[in-house]
Amino acid sequence: MRGYRLRWTELALLTFGGAIVTGGFSLLSMAQHRHLLQSDLRYPGIYVASTILLSLWMSKFATRADQLVFPVIALMAGVGILVITRLDVALGHRQLFWTVLGEVALALVLVFPRRVSTLRLYKYSWAFLGLLLIAATIVAGTDVSGSGYKRWIGFHGVYLQPVELLKILMAIFFAAYLDEKRELLASARIQIGPIRVPPFQYLAPLVVMWGLSLLLLVKQNDLGSALLFLGIFLAMIYVGTARAIYPVSGLLMFVAGVFLAFHLFSHVRTRTELWLDPWSRASGTGYQVIQGLIALGVGGVGGQGLGQGHPNFVPVVTTDFILSALGEELGLAGVACLLGLLIFLVFRGLSVAISAQDGFEKLLAAGLMATLAIQTIVIVGGTTRLMPLTGVPLPFLSYGGSSVLANFVMIGLLLKISSGITERRD
Amino acid sequence: MNTNIRRLGAFFLLVFGIMLGGLTYWQLIDAAAIQARTDNPRLQMQALQIRRGRILDRNGTILANRTVDAQGIVHRTYTDPSLSPVIGYDSPRFGKSELEKSYDAFLTGQDVGTNWQLQVNQWEHKPVVGDDVQLTIDDRLQQQVASILPNTPSAAIVADPRTGEILAMVSKPSFDSNQVNDPTYWNNLLHDTNSPLISRPVNGFYTPGSVFKIITLGAALDSNTDSLSTSFSGDQASGPLTVDGHVYPSTINNLNDCGGRVIVPPITLEEALVCSDNITFASVGLQLGTSRFLDYAHRFGLEQPIPFDIPVSISRTGTIPDRVALAGSSFGQGSLYVTPLQMLMADEAIADGGSIPQPALVKQVTAPDGSVVKQESGGTLFSPISAAAAAGVKSAMTAVVQQGTGVLAQIPGVRMAGKTGTAETSDGGLPHAWFVCFAPTDHPKVAVVVLVEHGGEGAYVAAPLAKQIMQAALAIAH
Structure with missing residues (x-):
């Protein structure tokens, strides 16, 4: 461990982002009370202080980690707290609490384990732990949202969604396994007649793990997470093997699976029909989607302004439909900025992956970024009707303790990988 | 692996681009259409927050006001x-x-200013302030007329016959606009057999009876078919009159009691109006012929859409298939169905030298900044008969009040013209009682129509009411 070195770029960007979020809270306060209520600035104050503290922590424990990643997620998390506070004050305060907790988790990940590559040693344990948690949730979980499915585990008002943890554990497992077997997967071939087929048998452990998690998620009717896991799975295999045949055959199997599911399961059929034609169900099952689209339309390019629209007309606006609230009050301009921040983060993370020397770290960094990117695509695509709607949180912006914690841990792992890169510097 | 990571990045960038395209579609290209959907709850909310314009009477008394509650929702109150x-x-x-419906665009401020002003207002989230609508109604008179009329239908x-401005308009039974939003109250209104939701002055259909004779007389004079001094005798005057096999019974009893006088045929056309003699008017109608009779009825506004600030039902002549129907229609029976507004317009034509002024309820519309957005257009709506013919009818109507069936409408010191009507109805109840009048005869300032459904004789029921209304109106006329 090297000595203490302040991360000035990061601090400057955090100050800038902190000013934006504090400014947002001031606007909100003025929109709601017609003047600036000083007590409304306590929460952005806590937020700014926590980000500065984390940067100081990193100047000791992740001195050389990328200095742009944390300011980007801090700004998104701050905007998330801001918009959730606007929608529901109590929920906003909880989101702030979860964000601070997430920063603590990030700080801890930076110091323990000492090396990211240690994680690869227990790859099956991580995977089984994840599956066990989901299984336990199905048996002994709680149905917090009233969806009819037990997706939470916990007690006394603190509930966590194990699926968010499973996301990270599966990325670690896939990275470790692919790093171990990628030579084999990339080179070996089996000749069947004129077609050379890759050795699918080496994929068996991956497919089994993925299949098991999928099964559990389908049992919970969590199609969004199932879709996300498929995406992570295919993206990581592609990165690990450089062979397009894996993701392509995986996608084909997926399409076949969807076709089958469409005919077998009524809720898959309902969802597809809803995607194709929400208009004829505007007051029934299509209500949520259409209200979400109306909110986007009302926002237009410039947005109604913080606290000046009516995003609460959209059901579940704080979680799955946070994009509609962002779109109504911040407009296309604001949402485009947030999407820009997300893709910037993904690119920054992928460049960390490219710089990393260790194969496991490379794969893990790429996998974590794929997770964020695909999750964004699934929910933004679902809200804008580019694809069927399946509910997953919009990273850093939707309300949700587990989601915030998991995302900060993921960024912690990324920064840890970035910090370990010795030679190449930007 | 690095190449793959770069390709993965490029793929994500592409898909994010598509997402941005999707957002652009909903937030820019389709934005106007989707937010105009009726299931956008913001629209109802905005509608509830519009500072709806007030409605005032001609003297500035507030008739419909707005109050804003703590949530910014605007409530309507009626005085x-x-x-x-x-x-x-x-x-x-x-x-x-x-x-409230026909002036909604003004009251909700949708007409004001240019588009960018509305846009700036929207950006600033300022509630829209509607225009104030000032009526021609004089609320002092309105309340007096409401108390003079009986509480039966x-x-x-x-109205002012010179300008067509409506000074008071009363319909009974009525309702309270303040309570309409209450579903129980609304339901009771819908099921009330007296139909309080029908605005009788403009949408009630009634057989006109003898008040229609002013139209028949106007037609006869204007077409030079007869003059006021044309004499009718025998069965042409008092009947019984046989028309194509149908017998109209003798009216000799009416002539024996014409405002307390006994009239013996032969009688002049003027005396026929003064005593409201049906047989003479049947004879006049037969002289006019069906096409000419219908022509004059149309000229007075029957079968014509009447442009007005609130919806008006079109008064009907019905079909006149034969001479029997023509004779009946000529004294106001037959299949004629008219609104009180129609008979007021006929009354005004006589008062105003043969022309009917455009009826008006709205004097002007004023924007929140005080500028006048719309003004009463004025002008003449129809000119059914010549000034000379109108003068003839006027002198006969003056005699009606002086010495005929309208004596109960007399106001000491005021020369008044009027006509009674007692309209037989087919439903077997008492006849509808009518009275139309205007005063002062020489320079009419006020025209009045009164109708009491199944009230009985116009001379005994409607004329005294019209007298009280006329007294109240003249007291504040200018």
């Missing part, structure tokens, strides 16, 4: 329930009616 059939209601639940209109 004079007798104006409900004129102003109508604005109910979030049951919609709008009458002036009836209607009255007071």
